Amino acid sequence: MWLQPAFILALLALMLAMIALLVSWTMWRQSQRKLEAMSRLMRELTRTRDSYRKQIEELQAVNIGLGNKVSELHRQLGQLSEQQQELALKDPQGKLYSRATRMVQLGADIDEIMAECEMPRAEAELLLSLHRK
CATH class of the missing domain: 1.20.5 (Single alpha-helices involved in coiled-coils or other helix-helix interfaces)
Incomplete structure (x- = not known):
């Protein structure tokens, strides 16, 4: 009675259903992990x-x-x-001082600066001493 074909088929169907359920559950669990990640x-x-x-x-x-x-x-x-x-x-005088400063930088001597910029000797000497240091 236990080994009747209908019983065996029912048992096989139950086993297949359990395997399918297990596979489905495993796949669902993997997809849940992927979704969480x-x-x-x-x-x-x-x-x-x-x-x-x-x-x-x-x-x-x-x-x-x-x-x-x-x-x-x-x-x-x-x-x-x-x-x-x-x-x-x-201040036109400022232009003269700028010009005198440029002349000092170019190496002009005191007499040239006095003549070109119409500057007193004391101012020319001061300008030379300031810009040659």
């Missing part, structure tokens, strides 16, 4: 993206600050250039 990877990528986004925002803020500073320095440079030009126009 992918979830961890996504969280890490999200954190990395957020970190990069924050760094970019900080760089943008610094860039804006630097741009403002450069604009301010450019404005100040323009003002200084205007002031320098005004001073050059107002």
